[in-house]
Amino acid sequence: MYRTHKCNDIRPSHIGMKVSLAGWTDTIRDHGGVKFLDLRDETGVTQVVFHDDSLLEGINREAVIRVTGEVKARDPETVNPKIDTGEVEVHVESMEVLGPAKTPLPFEVRESTNTREEVRLRYRFLDLRNPKIHDNIVLRGKVLSFLRRKMEELGFLEIQTPILTASSPEGARDYLVPSRKHKGKFYALPQAPQQFKQMLMVAGFDRYFQIAPCFRDEDARGDRSPGEFYQLDFEMAFAEQEDVLKVAEEVLYETFAKFSGKRVSPAPFPRISYADAMLKYGTDKPDLRNPLVIVDLTDFFAQVEFPLFKGKPVRGILADCQGKPRSFFENSLKFALSIGMKGLGYITLNEGAFKGPIEKFLSDEQKQQLIRDLNFQPGQTLFFICDDTGSVDKYAGQIRTWLGENLGLIDEDAFEFCFVVDFPMYERDEETGQIVFTHNPFSMPQGGLEALETKDPLEILAYQYDVVCNGVELASGAVRNHSPEIMRKAFAIAGYTEEELQKRFGALYRAFQYGAPPHAGMAPGIDRMLMLLAGEETIRDVIAFPLNGNAQDLLMGAPSEVTEKQLREVHIKLRA
Numbered sequence: 001m002y003r004t005h006k007c008n009d010i011r012p013s014h015i016g017m018k019v020s021l022a023g024w025t026d027t028i029r030d031h032g033g034v035k036f037l038d039l040r041d042e043t044g045v046t047q048v049v050f051h052d053d054s055l056l057e058g059i060n061r062e063a064v065i066r067v068t069g070e071v072k073a074r075d076p077e078t079v080n081p082k083i084d085t086g087e088v089e090v091h092v093e094s095m096e097v098l099g100p101a102k103t104p105l106p107f108e109v110r111e112s113t114n115t116r117e118e119v120r121l122r123y124r125f126l127d128l129r130n131p132k133i134h135d136n137i138v139l140r141g142k143v144l145s146f147l148r149r150k151m152e153e154l155g156f157l158e159i160q161t162p163i164l165t166a167s168s169p170e171g172a173r174d175y176l177v178p179s180r181k182h183k184g185k186f187y188a189l190p191q192a193p194q195q196f197k198q199m200l201m202v203a204g205f206d207r208y209f210q211i212a213p214c215f216r217d218e219d220a221r222g223d224r225s226p227g228e229f230y231q232l233d234f235e236m237a238f239a240e241q242e243d244v245l246k247v248a249e250e251v252l253y254e255t256f257a258k259f260s261g262k263r264v265s266p267a268p269f270p271r272i273s274y275a276d277a278m279l280k281y282g283t284d285k286p287d288l289r290n291p292l293v294i295v296d297l298t299d300f301f302a303q304v305e306f307p308l309f310k311g312k313p314v315r316g317i318l319a320d321c322q323g324k325p326r327s328f329f330e331n332s333l334k335f336a337l338s339i340g341m342k343g344l345g346y347i348t349l350n351e352g353a354f355k356g357p358i359e360k361f362l363s364d365e366q367k368q369q370l371i372r373d374l375n376f377q378p379g380q381t382l383f384f385i386c387d388d389t390g391s392v393d394k395y396a397g398q399i400r401t402w403l404g405e406n407l408g409l410i411d412e413d414a415f416e417f418c419f420v421v422d423f424p425m426y427e428r429d430e431e432t433g434q435i436v437f438t439h440n441p442f443s444m445p446q447g448g449l450e451a452l453e454t455k456d457p458l459e460i461l462a463y464q465y466d467v468v469c470n471g472v473e474l475a476s477g478a479v480r481n482h483s484p485e486i487m488r489k490a491f492a493i494a495g496y497t498e499e500e501l502q503k504r505f506g507a508l509y510r511a512f513q514y515g516a517p518p519h520a521g522m523a524p525g526i527d528r529m530l531m532l533l534a535g536e537e538t539i540r541d542v543i544a545f546p547l548n549g550n551a552q553d554l555l556m557g558a559p560s561e562v563t564e565k566q567l568r569e570v571h572i573k574l575r576a
Contacts, residue, residue, distance in 0.1 A: 002066055002098070008044030010085045014071040019090060020502055021046060022066040022098065025059060025509065026110075034246045036089075039067065042134070045199055047074070047089040055095045062109060062126070064099030074391060098150055117540070121554040136534045136542045143259055143530060144211060147232055149250055156209040157232055161196035163213070168504060173217035180572035189215035192523065194442060195508045197235040198480055201519040202511040209234040211526065217551075225527060225539055226551035231475075235521035241463050241479050244520045245271075245419055248467055252524065256415050256469075259533050263414045269467075271547075273422040282315075282397020284423075287471030288405035288416035294396045295374065297384070306361040308343075308386065315385040315396040319403050321348065322379030326404070332383070332576065335402050341395050345384035349376050358384065401471075415469055415532065422446070423464040426457040426493065439464045442508075443478035445490060452489045468523060469532060477522025484512045 003022040010019065023041035035050040048067050057195050059065065069092040080086030105277050106123045107115040112130040120127040127133055148158065167174045167188035174188040190196075192214050200208045212233040218226060236243060237305045249267040256264045270288070276379070279283050280293050297314040321328065329346065336344035348357035354367055362370075370376055383397040383403070404410050424562040425445050436455050438441075443462040445451050463479035481487050487509065491501045502509055530542035547553055568572065 001349045006043040007039055007041040007046045008084055010046050010071055010088050012073065012087050015073055015088060017071050018068065019071055021048070021090060022527060023064070023165050024063060025061050025063050028056065028059070028061065039065070040389065044084055046085045049089050049091045051091065055092065058561045060101055060103050062101040062105060063097060066096040066098055067094070069093045074494065082158060117548060118554060121546070121548055123447070128544065133541060136530070137544050139259065139534055140530050140542055143255060143533070144526070145333070146255060146258065147211070148250070150246065150254060151209040151234065154207070154247060154250070156207040157205060158207050159200060159205065160210060161190070161212070162270065165190050165227065166308045168195065175215045175217050177573055180570050183571045191216050192231070193233050194427065195505065197233060197521060198442065198508055198519065199511045201235055201237045202516045206237045207234070212523070225546060226549070227547045230526040231523040233523040235519055237517045237519045239518065239520045241396040241421070241465060241520060243425050244477055244522050245465065248522055248524065252467065252474070253418060255529065256533065260415065265414070265416045269417040269419055271419045271421050274420055274424065277420050278393045282393045282395070282400055283471045284420050284466065285468050286418065287401070287410070288418055289411045289414055290400065290409055292319055292400050292404055292409065294400055299311050300369070304361055304366060306358065312386050313389055313392045315392055317383045317385070317396065317400055317403060317508060318374050318376065318380055319407060319522060320379055321381040321407070332402065336399065337396050339395065341385070341387065344399065346381050351378065417467065417469050420466045420468055422461045424458065425460040425462040429456065434495055435493055440478045441491070441494070445486070446479045449486050449489060452486065452493060457493050467522070472528055472532060474528050475522050475524035477520070479520040482512055482516040482518055484509060487512065
C-alpha cells in the first residue's frame with residue numbers, strides 16, 4: 001500500500017496516528033535544519049516536516065514521493081486557515097522516491113496559466129497539475145455525469161452513433177479517413193450525429209441523447225475548438241419547438257444552478273426572434289446582462305437635414321454617461337473607428353438642453369420627439385450608428401457591448417439565458433449570389449410546403465432556434481423536416497437536384513419514405529457550457545488534451561507524417 005490517506009484527508013482527529021501519504025512535491029522550505037514540504041495530490045496538500053535533511057537530498061519540485069510519519073498539531077503561529085489541513089502536519093520518519101522529476105521544469109506548475117500556450121500544451125501533463133486546470137477537468141467529469149442522469153430522468157435513452165460515416169455537406173469541412181479496402185473512397189468523421197439521430201426517430205426510438213463527439217475542420221476561436229468538440233445531442237419524436245425548448249430550459253437551468261454560485265435566469269427563458277435580436281442587440285447572440293437596447297432611428301432621421309445620415313439606416317443607443325469625462329467619448333470614437341465605422345455621433349441631455357456634434361441639425365420639435373419617444377433623461381447620451389444595411393446592426397451591437405463594458409453595466413455574477421428563434425431559412429451567398437441554407441438544411445420551414453412554393457425564399461422563416469447565455473451561443477436546434485416532398489422542394493430552392501439530394505442524404509431521404517414521425521431536437525455544446533461554468537476565456541482550459549489554435553496536438557505531435565507503406569495501404573500518393 002502506497003498510502004493510508006490522501007493528502008487532504010489529514011485532520012486534527014488524526015493527531016498521534018502514523019500515516020503514509022504519496023504525491024508530488026509542491027514547495028520546499030528550509031528553516032535552519034528543519035525542512036518543510038507541501039505534498040500535493042489530487043485532493044489537496046498536507047505539510048510534511050523533515051528533521052533529517054538527508055532524506056530530501058536530490059529531491060526537487062514535482063517529484064513523486066511517498067512519506068510515512070506521525071501526524072502532529074502545528075504550532076499555533078504556523079496554522080494555515082487557507083487550507084483544509086492547515087492545523088496539522090506529518091513529521092516524516094521515512095521517505096521513498098516513486099518518480100523523480102527532471103530539472104529545470106518548463107514552467108512553474110502553479111503559474112502555468114501565465115505561460116505561453118504553446119509550452120503549456122507541449123507539457124500538458126504538467127499544466128493539468130495546476131489546481132485551477134485540474135479542477136476544470138474534475139468539473140467536466142461531474143457535469144457530464146449530471147447531464148446523463150438528468151437526461152435519463154427525462155426519459156431519454158443514450159445511444160451511440162457511428163464515428164466513421166459518409167461525407168455530408170453540413171456547414172463545415174469534413175475530416176476524411178481513407179479506406180484501405182475500398183480504393184479511392186473515404187469515410188468522414190461526423191460533424192454532428194444529425195442524420196443518425198433523425199433516423200433513430202424514424203426507427204421508433206422516442207427520446208434519444210448522446211454526449212456526442214463532433215469533428216469539424218474549421219478555424220479556431222476562444223469558444224470553438226478546431227478539430228473535435230462534444231455536445232449534448234438530443235432528439236424527440238412527436239415534438240414541436242416548444243417541447244424542445246422546455247427540455248433545454250430544465251436541463252440548462254439545473255446544470256448551471258448546481259455547478260455555479262452565480263445567479264441563473266429562471267425558466268421560462270426569453271424567446272427573442274432573430275429579427276428582433278439583430279435590431280435590439282445587433283447580434284443573434286445577445287448578452288442580456290447588458291441592459292442597453294438598440295433603437296431604430298431610420299424613420300426619424302429621414303426627416304432630419306443631416307447629409308451623412310440621409311438614405312441610410314440609423315441606429316441609436318441611449319446610455320447614462322453622467323459624470324463621464326471627455327476622454328470617455330474620445331475613446332468611444334476610437335473604438336468605433338477601430339472596428340471599421342466612419343464615425344460615432346452622439347448628443348447629451350443636460351439641464352433641458354442637448355449638446356453634441358449633431359445637436360445643431362435637430363429642430364426643437366425633433367428634440368422633444370426624442371425625449372418623448374425614448375424617455376430621454378437628463379445626464380443620458382444618445383449614440384448614433386449609421387452605415388450600410390448589411391453592416392449597421394453589427395456595428396451597433398459592437399458599440400452596445402463596448403458601452404456596457406466601459407460603463408460597468410455587465411453583471412459578472414449572473415448567467416442570463418435566452419432563446420433566439422425564427423431564423424431565416426435561406427440567405428444569399430455573398431460570393432456566388434446563390435440562395436443557400438442559413439442554418440440547418442434539415443429544418444422545417446414555417447408554413448411548410450405552401451411557404452416554399454409561394455413565398456420569396458429570403459422571407460421564409462424556419463423552425464430553428466439557438467440557446468444563448470451571456471453572449472455565447474450554447475446550442476442550435478430545429479424542428480426537423482420529416483416530409484420527403486418538403487425536403488425535395490427545400491433543397492431544390494438551395495440548388496440541389498433530387499439526384500444530388502439522394503446521393504448526399506440518401507439514407508435520410510429513403511427513411512422518410514417509410515413513415516417518419518414529426519421530430520425536433522437540439523445540441524448544447526459541452527465545452528462552451530464548461531467554459532462559462534469555470535469562468536475561463538477559452539474552451540481549451542476545460543478540455544484535457546486540446547488542439548492549439550492551429551489545429552495541432554503539440555503533446556502528441558499531430559498531425560504527423562506517416563510512412564510510405566501506410567500511404568500505399570490506403571491508396572494515397574502525396575503530391576510534391
